Amino acid sequence: MKRLQIDPIACDGHGLCAELFPEWIEADDWGYPIINPGPVPPGLEMHARRAIKECPKVALRLVSERG
């Protein structure tokens, strides 16, 4: 299974991803996304991929467990 990882340097915190994938991403008190650190269940992977594709800063990616 894969984890969703964020590059906090690239992220601008506008929070689009949290809207697209609320099951896995919530906003912190400043609007920056907090990503669930656990493995993304296969049933949700499609949503993860959509958030990755739509992120304007290319700040999200899926990494394999060991990565």
Place this chain on the structure above:
Amino acid sequence: MAASALRRTPVAAPAGVARLLDGVRDDNRPVLLDEHVRLYGPLEPAADLVATLESSGLRGRGGGAFPVGQKLAAVAAQRGRPVVVVNATEGEPASSKDRALLRLVPHLVLDGAAAAAAAIGAREIVVGLARGRSNERDALVAALKERRDRARWSVKAVTDGFVAGEETALLNALSGKEPKPTMKPPYPFERGLRGAPTLVQNVETLAHVALIARFGARWFRSVGTEAEPGTALVTLSGAVRRPGVYEIELGTRVSELIEQAGGATETLSAFLVGGYFGGWTRDAAHPLTVAGGLGAGVVVAFPADACGVRESARVTRYLANESAGQCGPCVHGLAALASGLEEIAAGKTSDRRLHLARWAQQVTARGACRHPDGAARFVNSTLTVFEEELALHLRTGRCRGRDRGVLPVGSRRG
């Protein structure tokens, strides 16, 4: 290289707790190469240094406490010729142990770097030293002139600052880029200086490597605890008779360290263990271990008439200002933590304590480096250990203590 008959070291291993500091001269001048060799014996190529380091249990002394043998093995397993980088930035304002080693026993540090380089097949060794440290630079340059290693050495000045010592920030500085951390992976062991697998190791770590390469893992483990063998350097400050750099056996209690320093000069209320990435404790019997919070070795004996709330607020503001300014949670979160503590210290009525705990949790593991994690740990321990003082500030707007500047914050880099 040397004939095996010569490998028998004619010199006995240091028997006591003074290992790294055993040879320090009374006049505080750098120990010269011939004095160094007389004390410790020559550095011979060690048969299997990586395995020896693994069984020695040595952990990194730059704050991360990572097992050293494991890191060397990881670098050696990569493709491409590796590079060794000596992290001599020592950005923590209350720490001076790495500078002490560079100034007093430079060959111990250089031996460690040379031995590590030989063990992983590196030919190039770069020392990254914070700008303006001219005494350390002079000692290093003079020591390098005395040596006859095969390694290609260089000493490079990098920007001073708390985060500049984070390993990817240091590698960026050494590559002529801004001294700011980058996202991992790739880790330096995979892709570091000029893309080469890079071993980044703290100054003190390498000094221990120099002695383990000579005297072995069993000797290293002959002091300290089973889980945390060996000795460590501690920079002790605050209300003690003789503040300074001490070498302690790991597992030593805070109270024993303070006795070594001539005892307290006034009543103490708390101890800061592990510097600004560490935490407060009231327990004088607290045993000092690297992975158990000692980190890069800073201990502050905090006097009872100083205000832990105000001093901690000042340190938190310093950490917020030192953020590399790249990651949202670090930029906003650390500033919020600092403001929250400042409000309580100034006796503003709104109770920020729950916010502070929430924010400390929210910034943890949210940056490209561990700077916010360290700051959060410090704030959390302030909330716990100075709970009464915080309540007093909130109730009355002040407390019995003063901001005495016990915790140094250095000057903001230019």
